Amino acid sequence: QVQLVESGGGSVQAGGSLRLSCAASGISDITRCIGWFRQAPGKEREGLATIIPRDGSAYYTYPVKGRFTISQNNATSTIYLQMNSLKPEDTAMYYCAASGGYCSATISTRDFSSWGQGTQVTVSS
Secondary structure (H helix, E strand, O other), X not given: OOEEEEEOOEEEEOOOOEEEEEEEEOOOOOOOEEEEEEEOOOOOOEEEEEEOOOOOOEEEOOOOEOOEEEEEEOOXXXXXXXXXXXXXXXXXXXXXXXXXXXXXXOOOHHHXXXXXXXXXXXXXX
16 A cells, blocks of 8 residues: 655745655555645645656646656655745645556546645745
8 A cells, every 4th residue: 555745845935945755655566656736725636747656757737847846766765846936826735646547747636546644835925
């Protein structure tokens, strides 16, 4: 069973950076995609970025492309989300998730079955 634990959230001013970490356990060859999502109050959870554990290939959604970078450390089974040029609208709870399906440019919560508990990111103007 895949278990995911996020960390690294906090408060930052607009224009700043944060790096989120997702410690994964129970990852096997059947885990084909790991992603980062966020959910702001009153809004639906949205996909941000995904990575294929086997080869590190990544996909990004438009709101974060060019500002956020997903990466992995296979030795420690940790997935990172480097967030630069943060904006107040990036304020949300951030989650990582794992899927047995393949990553694609369309990042949907429906494709992910294992979720972490989330880490809060607050960006002030």
